[in-house]
Amino acid sequence: MKKIPIPPMLTDLVGSALAAMDGVEFSRLDACPSCGGVVAGHDTRKKRFAVILEDSRQRTIHVRVKRFHCIRCGSLCYADAPFYPDTRQGSPVVDLCVLLSARMPYHRAARTLKALGIVVDRGTVRNYARRDFGRIPCLELFGVPLPLSLLNLFTFGSKRGPVVGAEALAACGFPAAVRAALHYRRPPEERDQRDEEKDEEERKACEQ
Secondary structure: OOOOOOOHHHHHHHHHHHHOOOOOEEOOOOOOOOOOOOEEEEEEEEEEEEEEEEOOEEEEEEEEEEEEEEOOOOOEEEOOOOOOOOOOOOHHHHHHHHHHHOOOOHHHHHHHHHHOOEOOOHHHHHHHHOOOOOOOOEEEEOOEEEEHHHHHHHHHOOOOOOOOHHHHHHHHOOOOOOHHHHOOOOOHHHHHHHHHHHHHHHHHHHHO
């Protein structure tokens, strides 16, 4: 299997950005997202933000997200945190999966992520690529499109003192009333055609 050429500098940048989020706490929620009612603190949960490689070993980056109990409707809801709905990775990781998948087959995107020091399997990459998270601002470094949500986190790596949840939210572009839902969504037939093209690219790549 051919190795993906990624400069060590870029791998270090990505690793430092994600590692800076380890232990960050998100504890603010102004109102219940379901009914708009007043909320009261319930407990705090650890959520996986990313899985990175350090010296060939996997390290899970966790953040702490407070849960609230709605006084009006009784539902449990999470504080504002940099996660898209129904995803198990922090939004910068999802953004990177989507950007890479727009340029290459899913299996190569997963390999590129691993070369960058991020562990995401091909199936998860494909699932994220099939969804529409809206426009993802990015900057290309060494031929790799990196989302600004990830690059912004890099500034926390050299910061003195703990990272504040509100700062991390702003860096990732949150909150924005479920950011993904505010963007234009492609018609289903356009998404289906894109997926068929990706499947054909993967089939040809596997035959080579």
